[in-house]
Structures are given as structure tokens and as C-alpha cells.
Amino acid sequence: MQYLFLIIPFIVAVLLSRAIIPYILLVTYKKRLFDPLDSRKVHQTKIPRLGGIAFMPIQVCVFALTMVVIFNFDFYTYFSTSLATWVIMPMFVVWCCGMVILYIMGVADDLINVDYKWKFLIQIGAVMLFPLANLWINDLYGVCFIVKVPHLIGIALTVFATVFIINAVNLIDGLDGLCSGLVMMSCLVMGGLFFYNGAWVHAILAFITAGVLIPFFYYNVFGVSKRRRRIFMGDTGSMTLGYTVAFLTISYSMNLKEIKPFAEGAIVVAFSTLIVPIFDVVRVILIRFFTKKPLFKPDRSHIHHKLLRSGFSNRGAMLTILGLSLFFSIFNLITVQYISNNLVILFDIILWLLITVLFNYWVNSKNAVKLQQS
Template structure:
């Protein structure tokens, strides 16, 4: 009851409910995260729940991997209190992320086979498509395609969910990178959903920013370092994708008609999309299995140039911000022209990075 009295008191001060929810959601999610993580770190050390460095690891010491538990806890509590419409309109949303949470937790504790994680992602996506009714139903003229057949839309929605969830997971390779990119993407969605008055999804995006900011304090720490693990990367990746699909769904409504929405999302998800395509293409060209891990990710290429983890994270996050800004200012272009610009910028970025890496390797050999 005390919580309700506090809210009534704030309303009496003539503070807009929107601002109350924004401040409340951020505060709850942030403080829950920074309070929970130290306890998770202590338990991880006592029980030996640590990530052991291997050949591909970017760290040299054992590090706790259960940061995702705090992220999940902060998001669920914050949105349950301050985004009540989220539960009413998207009844299966919490069920979907809970499934991913437990499968991710099992993977961080026991190591789960990749196919089982894929099944969990498919089940969670099914709950969103058929439970909440959110799916891709149009390409808005991209490649000359407009309205999609229902089942074609369903299949494409599945593909987008699986690709983006795992693309976000793939960038979780160095300190702060997944969190930093996640914050940029979430900030873009905060701007979008408050502009179109979808406040419940806006609160969800605010909660993600809050938990990731709280997590960064420890992820970037030398003494109290922790990783988000698959628990965190799958849950955050799924929620970011959920918001993207929701945006596409709203963009097609007559009252909004945001005709460049699909390509705007490419600009928003620039780093995960570019990194995944880059790695996939390189592996295929090298005649390697496209799903076999290697060190061809964007962050690996920048690290080879001599930058530290923090510097590499800052560079990549800034690049994602630049893509978001470019996409926003060019949003009124014809959709296929905007897609071509995204493609040219992406290829130029990867080509420049490859060239700089080649020059750096050549100089080291001479």
C-alpha cells in the first residue's frame, strides 16, 4: 500500500505520470542490478561458477558469468511495476523471456547444446507471434515487396528473431561491448516509442538501459568483473528484437505509416548485423563452417590494431551511434535508396577495417 500512497503523492505534485514512470522504471532497474550483482559475484566465487579462459577468450582469469540473472531480475521487476500495459497487451512476453532466462542459466551453469538453445528461442518466438500477435507483415516496398502472405510473414519473423538474438550474442566478446551496443539500440527505441506514444514499450527500453548501465559498472571493473553470459545476452537480444518487430508492426498502421522502418532498423542494429554478416561471409570464403567460432569478429579486428578492450568498445559503440544518426536524418529517403546507403556504408566500414588490419600485420612483419 505504501507504494501506491507514494505514487498518489507524486501525482498530487502535478508531475506527469509519464515522467514518474520513466524515473521510477530507470531507478528500480538500475538499483536492483547494482545491488544484485555483488551478491551474485560472491556466490559465483564460493560455488566455482566461473568462466574458464580458453583459446578464443579475451580474458586471462576466471570470471563469473551470471550477470544475466541480475539483468533479468531488474527488467522484470521494473516493467511489472511501471509498465502495467505491457503485461495486459503482451501476455506472453514475460513467459517468453522466462524460458530464455532458464535455458541461458542452464547453459552458463552446465553448458547446453546449441540446438536446445535454438529450440528455446523458437518457443519464445512462437509465444510472441501467436500469443501476442506481433509479427512482420510487410516489407514497405523494400526490394519492391509490400504486404506479405501471413505464413511468409510468420517464417520471416522467426528468422529475424533467431538471427538478431544470436547476432547480439556474438558481439558479447569483450568488456562492455554488448552492453554499450545494447544501450545505443535501447536509446533509439526510447526515442521511437515515446514519439509514437507506445509508453509501455518505451518503459521496457528504459529498463534495459538502466540494467545495462548498472551492469557496466562491474563488467568494466578489474576487481569485481562479471559477464552477462548467455542468460543475459539471450534475454537482452530477444527483448531488443521484440521491440524491433513491434516497431515494424506499428510502422505499418495507417496513423503512422513509417515507410522506411525496415531499413531504419538496420541502421539501429548496425553493429550486430554487420558483424554477423561479415563473419558469415568470411567463414564461407575461407571454406569453414559458417557457425564455427573464430576470431574474425569486428572487435577482434580492432583489437589487432593495438587498441585495448575499452578503446575497442568505445570505437564500435560510436560507430553504431553514427549509423543511428545517419539513418534518422535520411529516414525520408525512398526505402531502397536508404538500403543502398546502408549497404555502402557497411561495406566501406568492413573494407576499411580489413585494410587497416592488413597494413598493421604487414608493418609488424617488416
């Protein structure tokens, strides 16, 4: 019976997203609300970027109605674990509030552009709602040999990690299907983990979010611009999705019995699905810092840009990055059961560096061959 409460909201989210996106396409083309073209963008045709305005309303409404049905009709008795609603429900309430804040800012940014300083301030304000509901990283599970985290340090770490995730998800949104694919994969993995651990409310939210993204992924990847069937999510979509993924990640990382039983490798597993965008942003920031370039100025140095310059097609680059993300998720999920969290993180860094070095060597070899041929 409990599987129905994952499947039905998931299907409803898919159907609502499928019904709403064509209307968004119609309005954006009539009002000519297109993504501006510049040298940094991969696309060179006029494409609307307001697809993300469909995500938050569907997520919040489907989740809220699902909770109403479950509690009003006593369906929660079908789940194997008891639920301390007074502990976890405030977390979901502040998630809804933060989503509204970022949604409004995202729409404004997609329509008239918002200065990045204001974006950071508003993001921090939205993230500060988490500690109000007692949602914060309270245990590092031995990472850097730290276990319990003091309250204030945990709150600061939570704010930093969440803002970082929001912007990492936003920055990875530079290729058709990449951001939606990564978030969809992350939500499916996290949803499965939550459900396995009996945290079915979090699992429902994760599967609703994945369901919302399926129709968008189709329009974004397979839509044809000339037939007015292609759309981008814009900052409205990427920031609300980043906020949702961060909420799920922090929730799984937290050592709290009301959410899930204690799991030794929880924090490593939780962040595994986001390793590719996180490592990529760290790499780009370090390069900009050492080359004395503006840290927050957009450029074409992200992993998807490098793949495109090396000869990958758009879909080839997207599938490669999704494959890397899935690999790290499975690798970490297995290895945390046998070795310490510190060793798993060390292996992740070594693997990432090895992949980066091998890729750069392969690209340089290809360029050298081209120069010889010319």
C-alpha cells in the same frame, strides 16, 4: 507527468541492478562459477559469467509493477494517446513467457553448457510466441519493393529475424562493455522513438532495460578482477537481452496503429541500432561458408577480435564499435526522411564495405611497416 513514468522505472531498475549484482559476485566467487578459459577468449583470468541472471527478473518485475500502478490509479489519462490494451498487452505477456524460457536455458548453458542445436530449438519455441499475440512483421515499407506481407511469410520472417538478432547479440558479447553498451544504446534510441510516437508502454520497457544495464556496464568495464568486482553477463544475459531488443524492433517495425502511427521508414530505423552485430554476423557466416568452415563453431573472426589484433585496446575497440552503431542509427534516422528505404539500405551496405576495406588496408599497412622494421 508522463516523463515520470519513464524516469522512475528507469531509476528503480538501476538501483535494483546495483543492489543485486554484488550479491551475484559474492555467490559466484564462493561457488567458483567462472567463465572457462580457452584460446578464443580475450580474458585470461577467472571471471564469473552469471551477471545476466539479474536482468530478466528486474525487467519483468519493474515493468509489471509499473503497469499495475499506471492502470490501477488511472495514470494512463496523462498520456496523449489512447491505449488499446486488448491489442498490445498480450504481446508483453508472451514477451514475459519467452524471457522465462530463454532465462532457464541461459542459466543451464552458463552452468553446464547446452548443445547449440537445443539452443536453436528453444529459441525458435520462444520466438513462436510472438505470432500467437499477433506480433509479426506485416509490412516491409517498400524494402525490396514489398509493402504488405502475407501472414505466413510475415511469421516466418519474424521468427528468422528474431532468432538471428538473439544470436547476433550473443556473438557480439566478446568484449567488456560491448554487448551491454550496444543493447543499452539500442534501448535508449528505441525508447525515445517509441515515446515520440506515443507508444509509451514500449518506451517504458526500453528504458527499464537500459537502466538494468548501467550498473552491469560499470562492473563489466571498470571492475577489477583482483578485487572480485568484475563480472560477465553470460548467455543468460545476452539471450534475454537479444530477445528484448528483438521484441522492441519487431514492435516498431510492425504497421499497427495500436502501437504507433504509420512511419514510412519504420523497419529501416528499427534495425539501425543493430546494424553492426547483424552485418558482422553476416560477414563471418559468409567467410566461414566460402572457406568451408563450420558455420556455428566459435572463432576469433568477429569485428571486436579484428580490432584487438590491429592494436586497439579493449575499451578502444568497444568505443569504436559503439560509435559505429550510433553513427548508423543517426544516419538512417535522418536519411529515411528524404530517400527511399532501399537506397538507405544500399548506402548502409556501401558504407559498411567501405569501412571494412579501409580498415583492412590500414591494418595491412601497419603490418607491412612492422615487417620492414623487423
